[in-house]
Amino acid sequence: MELKRKVNNLIFATGCLVLLSGLAVFAGVRQASRPVGSIIVNISNEFNNFFISEREVTQLLTRSGNQRLEGAHPDDLNLKALEARLKAHSFVKDAQVYRDLAGNLHADVRQNRPIARLTHSDTRLDSYLDADGHKLPLSPLFTARVVPISRLGGTPLRAGFFQDSTGGRYLEMLRYIDEHPFWRAQVAEVFVGPNGKVSFTQQVGDQRIEFGLPENISEKFAKLMVFYRQIPPALGWDTYHRVNIEFKDQIICE
Numbered sequence: 001m002e003l004k005r006k007v008n009n010l011i012f013a014t015g016c017l018v019l020l021s022g023l024a025v026f027a028g029v030r031q032a033s034r035p036v037g038s039i040i041v042n043i044s045n046e047f048n049n050f051f052i053s054e055r056e057v058t059q060l061l062t063r064s065g066n067q068r069l070e071g072a073h074p075d076d077l078n079l080k081a082l083e084a085r086l087k088a089h090s091f092v093k094d095a096q097v098y099r100d101l102a103g104n105l106h107a108d109v110r111q112n113r114p115i116a117r118l119t120h121s122d123t124r125l126d127s128y129l130d131a132d133g134h135k136l137p138l139s140p141l142f143t144a145r146v147v148p149i150s151r152l153g154g155t156p157l158r159a160g161f162f163q164d165s166t167g168g169r170y171l172e173m174l175r176y177i178d179e180h181p182f183w184r185a186q187v188a189e190v191f192v193g194p195n196g197k198v199s200f201t202q203q204v205g206d207q208r209i210e211f212g213l214p215e216n217i218s219e220k221f222a223k224l225m226v227f228y229r230q231i232p233p234a235l236g237w238d239t240y241h242r243v244n245i246e247f248k249d250q251i252i253c254e
Helices: 002-033 054-061 079-087 159-163 165-179 181-186 217-235
Strands: 039-044 092-099 105-111 114-118 127-130 147-151 187-192 198-202 208-212 242-244
Touching: 039 054, 054 079, 054 105, 079 092, 079 105, 114 165, 127 159, 147 165, 159 165, 165 181, 165 187, 165 217, 181 187, 208 217
Parallel strands: 039 105, 114 147, 147 187, 208 242
Antiparallel strands: 092 105, 114 127, 187 198, 198 208
């Protein structure tokens, strides 16, 4: 009796599994032949950047309306080609294009994000710099609040400057500023001198900070934080006009 019950349970379980598999295959076949419904765009915006809009993503997918996707047969879709079209946009870091069971076409876009602005005397020639040291164009949709950087005297820095081993140290410093909300809010403008040394102005305080070469970055910013906590509260923000944190275990104020 016990053996018969186990056999019946096994047969029932096997039947359910076969039924579910059949339904899955049927749903897959039906979904695969279903024409495209709506285009659904999702743009990740964890950093409050708005460099690309849903409308622009749709225009990229449809080649500005010249390639109609709604109602298209699945065999006419090349999802990888659609993804590549989105990824070719300067402000798209990554993109995934896929269909759901209802036949809708989804485009999930992750935005590229600038961490600095390469400034020129003519602001129309400005550009952004991303965390990988690549140049990004300005956008008519949105202006990022990132630190401006240039050579002393206003000479612009080329984006290619940040690609070699020397320039990579400056990129590391810009990343550090961007990754720490306090410094991202406090550092107003960064300058690179002829000798390669860095200085910057501040949003709060008139002192020019002489940072030196972009090395021992976290230690130097830690020293500057010591200055903020101890000197201005005691003597006022206007006591010194220059603060040098270039040298190890020293803060020089003038």
